[in-house]
Amino acid sequence: MKKITAVVLLATSFLAFSQQKNQAKLKYFSTKDKTITVYTTAENTDLRLTQTDKLNFGTSKQPLETEISVFVEPTKMFQKFMGIGGAITDASGEVFAKLSKEKQQEFLNAYYDKEKGIGYSLLRTTIHSSDFSSGSYTYIKEGDTDLKTFNIDHDKQYRIPMIKEAIKTAGGKLLLYVSPWSPPAFMKSNGNMLKGGALLPEYYQSWANYYTKFIKAYEKEGMPIWGITVQNEPMATQTWESCVYSAEAERDFLKNFLGPTMKKQGLGDKKIVVWDHNRDLMNHRANVIFSDPEASKYAWGMGFHWYETWAGGAPMFDNVRKVHEAYPSKNLLFTEGCVERFDAKKYQLWANGERYGTSMINDFNNGTVGWTDWNILLDQNGGPNHVGNFCFAPIHADTNSGELIYTPSYYYIGHFSKFIRPDAKRISTAVSRSSLISTSFLNTDGKMVTVVMNQSDKKVTYNLIIATEKTVVIIPAHGIQTLVY
Known part of the structure; x- marks a missing residue:
């Protein structure tokens, strides 16, 4: 009994000392x-x-x-703050390639240089095509379940060169994560990469293998991958690349296929982010996945977007806080936001910038660790986009004049990204x-x-x-x- 009491006292003393030490650090x-x-x-x-x-x-x-x-x-x-950044999509890469060398450097400095620009430290990109590509494509021949034809040659034309330049401008390091919009058509219930559909159970393993192939291929090109999201917007049947997962389907794919496969392939250190959709349904998704110990052990945290306002309501910032309160050990990452419905007359619409500022302040105050904008660069039409879903970016390029157009959103984001640095509290x-x-x-x-x-x-x-x-x-x-x- 005396021995147990001594151990308890020692542990209590150590805890008190640690707390005092931490408080000293705080003050x-x-x-x-x-x-x-x-x-x-x-x-x-x-x-x-x-x-x-x-x-x-x-x-x-x-x-x-x-x-x-x-x-x-x-x-x-x-x-702890992870960083702020944006997505390099196929569209961004294609527009970037049309700029003069001088304008390319100006653009890279504007985003990735801490002194000359706003010091982005995060980068998201897509696993094969999204709507912000000139067309749909995958990295395999249709029907190749064993992924023997897998290659990323498509990305080497525009996207990969731009990512490499961004990393170089940022000082050699950017936290890079990736998201799929849809599995190949043959793996889906609707036989189409577009318009929703679901991943067929017989292809769960093949699709899980696809993520690992992508990570290894990109890393072989000198682009370290920090993590992945399971699926972009898994509750939306879009006119573009999309794939629907119920909360239970995402949970089971994660715990039975994707998580174990990543671990088996030596990629267990890569972070896996669930949901990657709007704030409206994020609490339900968190409850289903994070309450399952086998699924939860593979989930670093939850990604979310800001498009819940499509239904006419206000942004649901409080849902972010509620997930944080319910699952404090899980991280929250804003994975996508942009101003929809491009209109060149609204390049300088101030409300667009204020939307960023309002979201970033609220999301950070509710526990979010990082914040990622959508396309970092689009053209004078809000694209290219192969299904006409044209949107705003913080910077546009007029490919006719070769000039860059900086919008209020760029400056609003910069008030955070330029000054708040990774690992801040x-x-x-x-x-x-x-x-x-x-x-x-x-x-x-x-x-x-x-x-x-x-x-x-x-x-x-x-x-x-x-x-x-x-x-x-x-x-x-x-x-x-x-x-x-």
């Missing part, structure tokens, strides 16, 4: 001698990620109800009025980054309050600011 951030650099982007101004102020901290007292304040509490840390942040929304991250170099977005039609003067210190900041109407200190 190291201080505003002492810090200056705040403010970067601003705002509608009806020339401000685009522009340094607009250098501020100092002063003494803070109880804020009044008539004041607007942003409260940051550095001792309260949450999820999210910090407790709250605002006192609904005109503003905000999030904060502490980078590994000790720099705090607070992003503040003004959703109102008027400029707002607000306090940034940290413990007993504060500064006063002015943000323009429909503006976004990043404060680095």
